Amino acid sequence: MAQSDGVRIDVIGVDHVGELLTVRRAAFVTEAQLYDDPNIPALTQTLDELQVDLESDDVVTLGAWQGHRLIGSIRVGIDGDKATIGRLAVVPDLQGQGIGTQLLFAVLGHLPESTKEVWVFTGQNSKHNIALYNKAGYDHQFDQVAGDLTYAYLKKVLEAGAVVSDDLDDNAVRGDN
Secondary structure, eight states, rough: OOTTTTTEEEOOOGHHHHHHHHHHHHHHHHHHHHTTOTTTHHHOOHHHHHHHHOOTEEEEEEEETTTTTTEEEEEEEEEEEEEEEHHHHHHHHGGSSHHHHHHHGGGGGGSOOOOEEEEEEEEEHHHHHHHHHHHHTOEEEEEEEEEEEEEEEEEOOOOOOOOOOOOOOOOOOOOOO
């Protein structure tokens, strides 16, 4: 469990599934407005689907808390030596204060040692999110069309023994992926 600036980061269990659903939906409204699409996956996932995701052995979901309030989350799926980050979300009233950056770096400490690369995807027009990922060492690899949306895929190669730094600015992290 990591803690800094009054923010505690820890794994989210199924006992917080309702709060997590609420945080994600609030955070992803901005993305839905950007893309004029209220049906992005983060907004259409059901409570039951989210609970199944939280119970999966191949998924780690971290939450950021201030006191008893869940204020952000990040999800990482693990597949062999590859991890894929998704659903980085920070509540609207606290976006831009570094919480997303803290989550982005904290998740690296929850990956298996065998993880060699971490992928993240976001909407191609989500310029603030792409800038955040670039500052955190993720490089753009390709874009992919999925329905009406085009996603940008970015990758970070993990080096054995590398020191991870979290001293980045957090530019208005909105709901993502």
